[in-house]
Amino acid sequence: MSHTLGTAALGRGRRGAPQVGDAADTASPTPRPRKRRGRGRLRLEIALLTGPAIIVFVGLVIFPVGLAAYYGFYKWQGYGPPTDWVGLGNYKIIFTDPAFQQALEHNGLIVVLSLVIQGPLAIGLALLLNQKIRGRALIRVLIFVPYVISEVIVGTGFSLMLQVTGAVNDALHNIGLGFLATDWLANPNIALWTLMGIITWKYIGFAVILMLAGLQSIPGELSEAARIDGASYWQVQRHITLPLLGPTIRIWAFLSIIGSLQLFDLVYIIWGQYISGTAGTSTMATYMALNGRLAGNYGYGSAVAVVMFLISLIVALCYQRFVLRRDLRGAVTQGVN
Amino acid sequence: MMKKTRAAAIAALGLGVALAASACAGGSSGSSGGGSSSGGNVTLTFWTNATPGPGLTFFQNAIKSFDAAHPGVTIKMQAIQNEDYDGKLQTALASNSAPDIFFQRGGGKMLAMVNANQVAPLTLTAADQANVSAAALAGETLNGKIYAIPMDQQPEGIYYSKDLFKQAGITSTPTTIPELEADVAKLKAINVAPIAVGAKDAWPAAHWYYNFALRECSQATMNAAGTTLKFTDPCWTKAGDDLAAFLKVNPFQPGFLTTAAQVGAGSSAGLVANHKAGMELMGAWDPGTIATLTANQKPLPDLGWFPFPAVPGGQGDPSAMMGGIDGYSLSQNAPKEAFEFLEFLLTTPQQKAYATAFITLPVNKAAQSVVTDSVSVSALQALNKAGYTMQFLDTQYGQNVGNALNAGVVNLMAGKGTPAGIVSAATEAAAKG
Numbered sequence: 104m105s106h107t108l109g110t111a112a113l114g115r116g117r118r119g120a121p122q123v124g125d126a127a128d129t130a131s132p133t134p135r136p137r138k139r140r141g142r143g144r145l146r147l148e149i150a151l152l153t154g155p156a157i158i159v160f161v162g163l164v165i166f167p168v169g170l171a172a173y174y175g176f177y178k179w180q181g182y183g184p185p186t187d188w189v190g191l192g193n194y195k196i197i198f199t200d201p202a203f204q205q206a207l208e209h210n211g212l213i214v215v216l217s218l219v220i221q222g223p224l225a226i227g228l229a230l231l232l233n234q235k236i237r238g239r240a241l242i243r244v245l246i247f248v249p250y251v252i253s254e255v256i257v258g259t260g261f262s263l264m265l266q267v268t269g270a271v272n273d274a275l276h277n278i279g280l281g282f283l284a285t286d287w288l289a290n291p292n293i294a295l296w297t298l299m300g301i302i303t304w305k306y307i308g309f310a311v312i313l314m315l316a317g318l319q320s321i322p323g324e325l326s327e328a329a330r331i332d333g334a335s336y337w338q339v340q341r342h343i344t345l346p347l348l349g350p351t352i353r354i355w356a357f358l359s360i361i362g363s364l365q366l367f368d369l370v371y372i373i374w375g376q377y378i379s380g381t382a383g384t385s386t387m388a389t390y391m392a393l394n395g396r397l398a399g400n401y402g403y404g405s406a407v408a409v410v411m412f413l414i415s416l417i418v419a420l421c422y423q424r425f426v427l428r429r430d431l432r433g434a435v436t437q438g439v440n
Numbered sequence: 441m442m443k444k445t446r447a448a449a450i451a452a453l454g455l456g457v458a459l460a461a462s463a464c465a466g467g468s469s470g471s472s473g474g475g476s477s478s479g480g481n482v483t484l485t486f487w488t489n490a491t492p493g494p495g496l497t498f499f500q501n502a503i504k505s506f507d508a509a510h511p512g513v514t515i516k517m518q519a520i521q522n523e524d525y526d527g528k529l530q531t532a533l534a535s536n537s538a539p540d541i542f543f544q545r546g547g548g549k550m551l552a553m554v555n556a557n558q559v560a561p562l563t564l565t566a567a568d569q570a571n572v573s574a575a576a577l578a579g580e581t582l583n584g585k586i587y588a589i590p591m592d593q594q595p596e597g598i599y600y601s602k603d604l605f606k607q608a609g610i611t612s613t614p615t616t617i618p619e620l621e622a623d624v625a626k627l628k629a630i631n632v633a634p635i636a637v638g639a640k641d642a643w644p645a646a647h648w649y650y651n652f653a654l655r656e657c658s659q660a661t662m663n664a665a666g667t668t669l670k671f672t673d674p675c676w677t678k679a680g681d682d683l684a685a686f687l688k689v690n691p692f693q694p695g696f697l698t699t700a701a702q703v704g705a706g707s708s709a710g711l712v713a714n715h716k717a718g719m720e721l722m723g724a725w726d727p728g729t730i731a732t733l734t735a736n737q738k739p740l741p742d743l744g745w746f747p748f749p750a751v752p753g754g755q756g757d758p759s760a761m762m763g764g765i766d767g768y769s770l771s772q773n774a775p776k777e778a779f780e781f782l783e784f785l786l787t788t789p790q791q792k793a794y795a796t797a798f799i800t801l802p803v804n805k806a807a808q809s810v811v812t813d814s815v816s817v818s819a820l821q822a823l824n825k826a827g828y829t830m831q832f833l834d835t836q837y838g839q840n841v842g843n844a845l846n847a848g849v850v851n852l853m854a855g856k857g858t859p860a861g862i863v864s865a866a867t868e869a870a871a872k873g
Binding site (some may be wrong): 176178180181182184196200201205262266267268288289290291374375376378380381382393394396397398399400403 | 445479526527530533534546549552553555556559641642694697698699700706710745838839840843844846847850851854856868869871872873
């Protein structure tokens, strides 16, 4: 859920920024001939059209973030107004709490492993599905289906199948691979890899669709020309397809990183409210739910939310500054010209 | 073209304003529920977490007969799903829309409400006192004042299958931990899981630690920890050591860490219901839960009960019991008729109906005659004999410390933690709240 929401919202935000600039640029020259009435009306129009969106955005995004920052300075159980001001006390506890450090470590691992596992796999599958092969449409649908299924259903299904006495272990026993059967969910050495397997299965469809869309936009003439010049299939992919797929890969990686940092629902469903820390699959978001909402420490939980927000923001800004810059620069300069 | 767009924009804005206005209107009409006027016509709001079925029917009937006996008083009941309950109540108490009468979990949550002046202290008449057991009332008392009226008691003990015990050659229920360990070995020999525990929900696992603590720590130590939230007495670590030693005999079902407590045939209650496990440590609601999970959805015929075994050398009273209490509180500005309703719920006929509807043990001793099934009777007898009762520690010490205790116990069971780790986790959690 958080992944889908996050990607949708971010996707909109990313594309939204240059568009606003475009609109302002193209709109400003038009009213010049009829000077007097134009300015005021234009302002009114902008206010009218953006007003509702701004109200919703401020009310549902900016205001709650501000409020969380405010509550984060208090020890507060949620009953009555907060009175016990502790300054940065909550933040000190967060950064010295081994449980939070572990959660952060798990988030980091999930970010890296998602990129390393899903990236090459998605590119490979997309290249394969871009070929004219039999049953291509069916395979595309099958790969995309897990992404459509709700996280709750995926989580419940896997948690049942992966029990010690569940379907997976039974199947392994029946095909003579009983020695592979293990406690997939509770063994702290395996649980994180189980989670990675589920995440990969769940989100690979989204990556493949993005890559396919990217591949479709690469003009066929380029690879045709390379073929004529004597390039092999792999040389074409390496020197033409991959570089031209770069912007798509970079955007996908951005969405994947943010989704991994905010991972919550799959872990919460499969490992429940309490034992993800024990199984070694806790994330910052499950830590926040456990220590904030479930423990009734709304002040402390708000502080954790602020920390999560800042970490995600810093990662996002750094990524935009250092990785996405060349993609954005092209878009912006085109808009201005 | 331009005009059309503008008209559409204005229409959209108008719609937005209308929506916002109606949303505000909805909010304000909701807050007019808690009237503080008494005399004349009074409408009381009443929140419960009872689920549709006999429980909710009981309250509907109680309200009907109370309204009939008190002309001019109308009680409006709202049943809220248990997991949503705390959040909604918290929001309502913070705004001006607090219900007059509401379900109270007690312990740390009640303490927070008292500190925020959101719950009214209650003065019981002698007649009320006669209708309620002193032990249950003590559980709803803070600083010498009563803040909730208890409805029932849910003492905890070990539920077991008599058939499986017979098959394993166990002739009498264990009274000490070494005896329990011997029975675990006998049950293993007939290839069933000796004890089921739903550690995925954490609290069922932690209840093993709670009960070891009840046996190891004195009543004074446990009560003192409620206000100081300091767990420095060595008995807290000793309780963890006891649990660690008990774990050495591998008493629990395989994969217990990802087993839920109450949902589905694979849950710990389901394992007992289907004779896959011999025992389960649980509160008095367990027979009802198990009954929904048997093959024919009927109560398990061979279900038995015995109290948590004694721990040799412990400071706690071996007859002491751990349990839960369900109560009802009044919000700060509730009219006096609200208290009359709580008094009414304590009367013997209402308590009898309550105990039957919720399959539980009533706080009114005169109503205890309705408890007839052998499992509940043995729990009730043990409760009446108990030196004292203690609320579940995650209630007693608040959910914050409770969660940390629960997590510490789960870690110990998973082989990731130590007995000392449980104690230090609880102390660290106290700093977060």
